[in-house]
Amino acid sequence: xxxxxxxxxxxxxxxxxxxxxxxxxxxxxxxxxxxxxxxxxxxxxxxxxxxxxxxxxxxxxxxxxxxxxxxxxxxxxxxxxxxxxxxxxxxxxxxxxxxxxxxxxxxxxxxxxxxxxxxxxxxxxxxxxxxxxxxxxxxxxxxxxxxxxxxxxxxxxxxxxxxxxxxxxxxxxxxxxxxxxxxx
Amino acid sequence: xxxxxxxxxxxxxxxxxxxxxxxxxxxxxxxxxxxxxxxxxxxxxxxxxxxxxxxxxxxxxxxxxxxxxxxxxxxxxxxxxxxxxxxxxxxxxxxxxxxxxxxxxxxxxxxxxxxxxxxxxxxxxxxxxxxxxxxxxxxxxxxxxxxxxxxxxxxxxxxxxxxxxxxxxxxxxxxxxxxxxxxxxxxxxxxxxxxxxxxxxxxxxxxxxxxxxxxxxxxxxxxxxxxxxxxxxxxxxxxxxxxxxxxxxxxxxxxxxxxxxxxxxxxxxxxxxxxxxxxxxxxxxxxxxxxxxxxxxxxxxxxxxxxxxxxxxxxxxxxxxxxxxxxxxxxxxxxxxxxxxxxxxxxxxxxxxxxxxxxxxxxxxxxxxxxxxxxxxxxxxxxxxxxxxxxxxxxxxxxxxxxxxxxxxxxxxxxxxxxxxxxxxxxxxxxxxxxxxxxxxxxxxxxxx
Numbered sequence: 214x215x216x217x218x219x220x221x222x223x224x225x226x227x228x229x230x231x232x233x234x235x236x237x238x239x240x241x242x243x244x245x246x247x248x249x250x251x252x253x254x255x256x257x258x259x260x261x262x263x264x265x266x267x268x269x270x271x272x273x274x275x276x277x278x279x280x281x282x283x284x285x286x287x288x289x290x291x292x293x294x295x296x297x298x299x300x301x302x303x304x305x306x307x308x309x310x311x312x313x314x315x316x317x318x319x320x321x322x323x324x325x326x327x328x329x330x331x332x333x334x335x336x337x338x339x340x341x342x343x344x345x346x347x348x349x350x351x352x353x354x355x356x357x358x359x360x361x362x363x364x365x366x367x368x369x370x371x372x373x374x375x376x377x378x379x380x381x382x383x384x385x386x387x388x389x390x391x392x393x394x395x396x397x
Numbered sequence: 398x399x400x401x402x403x404x405x406x407x408x409x410x411x412x413x414x415x416x417x418x419x420x421x422x423x424x425x426x427x428x429x430x431x432x433x434x435x436x437x438x439x440x441x442x443x444x445x446x447x448x449x450x451x452x453x454x455x456x457x458x459x460x461x462x463x464x465x466x467x468x469x470x471x472x473x474x475x476x477x478x479x480x481x482x483x484x485x486x487x488x489x490x491x492x493x494x495x496x497x498x499x500x501x502x503x504x505x506x507x508x509x510x511x512x513x514x515x516x517x518x519x520x521x522x523x524x525x526x527x528x529x530x531x532x533x534x535x536x537x538x539x540x541x542x543x544x545x546x547x548x549x550x551x552x553x554x555x556x557x558x559x560x561x562x563x564x565x566x567x568x569x570x571x572x573x574x575x576x577x578x579x580x581x582x583x584x585x586x587x588x589x590x591x592x593x594x595x596x597x598x599x600x601x602x603x604x605x606x607x608x609x610x611x612x613x614x615x616x617x618x619x620x621x622x623x624x625x626x627x628x629x630x631x632x633x634x635x636x637x638x639x640x641x642x643x644x645x646x647x648x649x650x651x652x653x654x655x656x657x658x659x660x661x662x663x664x665x666x667x668x669x670x671x672x673x674x675x676x677x678x679x680x681x682x683x684x685x686x687x688x689x690x691x692x693x694x695x696x697x698x699x700x701x702x703x704x705x706x707x708x709x710x711x712x713x714x715x716x717x718x719x720x721x722x723x724x725x726x727x728x729x730x731x732x733x734x735x736x737x738x739x740x741x742x743x744x745x746x747x748x749x750x751x752x753x754x755x756x757x758x759x760x761x762x763x764x765x766x767x768x769x770x771x772x773x774x775x776x777x778x779x780x781x782x783x784x785x786x787x788x789x790x791x792x793x794x795x796x797x798x799x800x801x802x803x804x805x806x807x808x809x810x811x812x813x814x815x816x817x818x819x820x821x822x823x824x825x826x827x828x829x830x831x832x833x834x835x836x837x838x839x840x841x842x843x844x845x846x
Contacts, residue, residue, distance in 0.1 A: 284834045291833035313827055316840035345834050349841060365837065370844025391843040 218279070218297035235301065237278055238271065246324045253325075253332055265335025272298040272336065273343030283344045295340055304333060308360070313392040316365040317354065327356055334363050341365065354384035364388070 224241070225234040233241045253261045276294045277283045283291065288309060296307030305323035309316070320333050334351035341349045350371035351363040362384070364374055370391055377387045603609035733741055830836035 284832065286833055287831065288833050288836055311829075311836065314839040315843055316836050341837065345837055347837055347841060349837070365840050366843050367841035367845055370841070373844040 218293045220297060220301065223301055235275075238275055250325055250328050254328060258331065261331050262335040262338075265332040266339030266342070268302065268304075268332075269336035269339025269341070270343040271339075272302065273340040273345075276340070277344055291344070295344070299336065299340075304329075304336065310362070312388045315388050315391055317362050317388075318351070318365055319360050319362045321360045323361065327361075330356060330361055333361065337363055337365065352378070354378070354387065364391075366391070 223236050225236065226232075227234065233243060235241050253264070256264070272295060273283075275298050276291070279294050280286050280290065286294075288311075292307060292309045299305070299307050299320075303324065305320040308319035308321060310319060311317070318337055323329060323333060325332065330353055334353060337351045338349055341347055348368075349365050350368055351365055352371045352374050354362040354364050354374075356362070364371070364387075366374060374387050374391060377390060378384065382390070603612055830839060
């Protein structure tokens, strides 16, 4: 299992057939972002979530194929390979933050913008499900021009955090509260 | 008197009337003069304006002399005959009756004018100077020659009063002479009586050398007494060549300024400079004696020339200013003068009385509570209360309470607190998960009770 992500020959463009294939993966379609956003904005939340989970499952599967035993993979390894696969999809740069016990994954330079945050969260949930076999909920903590942060939590923690965020609690305090409550 | 006035009025009217008559007619129609009997055309037209000088004969001599001079000696003064006077009047009337200018109305005749004409006999009678008030005479009456034709301005009328006012001349007609002999004596005597104007004086030729010398001396005295008015010389017209100064003459040299200054500074030698004049003595004010102590200016004596030179040289040298060590500093051990100590003590006492009581602090009881006689024992505050803290970070305030204060404030100090941590930061060490799965599991556990 290589530790470094090698994107060489990750995409194969078959001009004779007019196909784009990813290594060790099925065919890919390159579409404009505006068209994808229009589709996501027109679809329901569940449809977008399902669409995103499918994309994440595919990325998790590829990573697992590259890593072999993903459950033994370290933080950096998972970040590198999962992030590599999402980058090949063109969804941005994946980041990982550890706030105590809380795992925070972030996307930077995503071309979809704020309208694609739901899709991105769903991608992460699908990747966790496919790679590690855990059902997780990605809660968006914050977003600025370049980065969007998602808290990877269980259902209980995600509900509490969602409520606090809805109350206007800063996302740092939400993390502190989750950490304090979890510690106590 | 009334008659004289009337006569004078008549005479005045006649003169005016005659003055209005044309003069050419008289001269043109005048008969040819004859040497034997000359008839003047009219007395009014031929009166010469001749004023005899004072030295010459007067009218009184001519007309009113009782004794007629012989004709040979008096060529110009011939008393007129009565017949001739009548003929003259008659010829005048005839002449006046004729009217050479028909357009012009003829003037009134003598008969018409003179209501009371003088009779010819009376006119030709003995002339008395009191009766003959006209006094108008023609020069032709004194001479056989034909008189000159005179203008009206030349005619002078003289009344009796004017004639009487003239100075009487004692010289008879016999003494009249056209020679200059004796005239000089009269003229010489004249200035004594009536001083001639300065502009008309003419120097006379001295007869002798002594007289000339005397006149010269008098002239010199007059010139010395008389102030010659300063007159600006007339400007020169055009450029003129400078005339070389003759030998021995030169322009005045510039005065020596030093000599003039010395003359102004130094008093003039002699008794006049030392002794004040009478005017100065009269204006002298006596000053009072000095009241203060006598001061004497002590002049530093210089024993030698070298010391004197050094002193002079030191005055010209620059003085070095004191250094920085003297700037703003003063000698600490200086004591106030004894007379100022009392004032200083009084000032300090007033300043202490004027000090306001210190503000009450929230850390102490109000002064009103302390002042109430509620059984509390009076607090004997020290004369000096200090709130100095043991901690260096706390500012210190020292208040000197007056010794005679009735209610001394009690200042309580806050108990000292030693340096101790105010906040405690506890860093929790979370073990870093080895695998991503551990991290994921821990994160999924958040929020689950």
